[in-house]
Amino acid sequence: QTVVTQEPSFSVSPGGTVTLTCGLSSGPVSTSYYPSWYQQAPGQAPRTLIYSTNSRSSGVPDRFSGSILGNKAALTITGAQADDESDYYCLLYMGSDYVFGTGSKVTVL
Amino acid sequence: EVQLLESGGGLVQPGGSLRLSCAASGFTFSGYAMTWVRQAPGRGLEWISSIVDRGIITYYADSVKGRFTISRDNSKSTLYLQMSSLRAEDTAVYFCTRDRRFGTMYYFDYWGQGTLVTVSS
Numbered sequence: 001q002t003v004v005t006q007e008p009s010f011s012v013s014p015g016g017t018v019t020l021t022c023g024l025s026s027g028p029v030s031t032s033y034y035p036s037w038y039q040q041a042p043g044q045a046p047r048t049l050i051y052s053t054n055s056r057s058s059g060v061p062d063r064f065s066g067s068i069l070g071n072k073a074a075l076t077i078t079g080a081q082a083d084d085e086s087d088y089y090c091l092l093y094m095g096s097d098y099v100f101g102t103g104s105k106v107t108v109l
Numbered sequence: 110e111v112q113l114l115e116s117g118g119g120l121v122q123p124g125g126s127l128r129l130s131c132a133a134s135g136f137t138f139s140g141y142a143m144t145w146v147r148q149a150p151g152r153g154l155e156w157i158s159s160i161v162d163r164g165i166i167t168y169y170a171d172s173v174k175g176r177f178t179i180s181r182d183n184s185k186s187t188l189y190l191q192m193s194s195l196r197a198e199d200t201a202v203y204f205c206t207r208d209r210r211f212g213t214m215y216y217f218d219y220w221g222q223g224t225l226v227t228v229s230s
Contacts, residue, residue: 036216038154045204045223046146046154051216089154093215096168098144098156 002026004092004101011107012080020104021072022090028071033092035073037066040087049088050075080108111135111219113205118224125195125228131188131205131221138186139163142208144217145179145190147201155201158190159208173199195228202226 003025012018022035029035037050048057050066053073063079073092077084085108090101117129131143144159158179159168167179178191188205202225206217 034215038217040154045220046217047220048216048218051209051218052214055214057218087153091154091156091216093210097170098159098215100146100154100156103153 006101006104009105020075023072029073036091037075038089113221115221115224118226120227126193129190133186139183143188144206144208146204149201
């Protein structure tokens with residue numbers, strides 16, 4: 001069974017930088033998994049942030065960026081703002097199916 | 110403007126059936142794959158099923174395979190999820206998404222607001 005793991009939680013100060021990662025139980029995450037990232041505020045539907053590792057979805061501020069760091073996909077928030085306080089999920093494409101990561105909760109305080 | 114509007118959720122007894130619908134507008138529905146994603150209360154997102162643009166290929170997560178059937182009616186711009194043999198663990202908000210698979214990107218670019226399915230006696 002494929003497991004995609006994210007850090008459970010982060011705390012970041014306003015204006016600070018935080019990097020979330022997305023790891024795969026079966027090996028390194030590469031661009032071939034087309035990692036994407038989604039933000040979900042409480043009680044809301046998810047919002048697409050990043051696709052194909054590092055492409056920003058329409059309307060997403062440039063303080064959100066995606067990359068591969070080592071053997072994981074990564075989402076970096078640079079200059080965190082109060083409304084960035086949300087849950088964040090990565091998604092990997094597994095050749096026909098998709099697998100979501102376990103999710104990371106980001107608190108801005 | 111792309112819109113996805115789910116309907117059909119509600120309370121159903123264990124072992125029962127339910128059909129969810131997702132009405133799409135603002136884009137050429139027949140040109141895109143579509144996917145259902147669910148989220149159990151207090152839990153993370155779970156991919157459960159996808160269907161290609163013409164509906165001839167479908168994909169399912171192991172957790173729903175053999176119990177759920179995804180389908181679409183391109184003439185009505187509507188996506189469906191027929192759920193049967195429902196279990197308590199199927200209780201979740203079900204989201205309809207537009208799936209950008211095939212090509213150089215694989216992700217979900219638009220999401221509906223979701224419909225809640227509760228399986229309980």
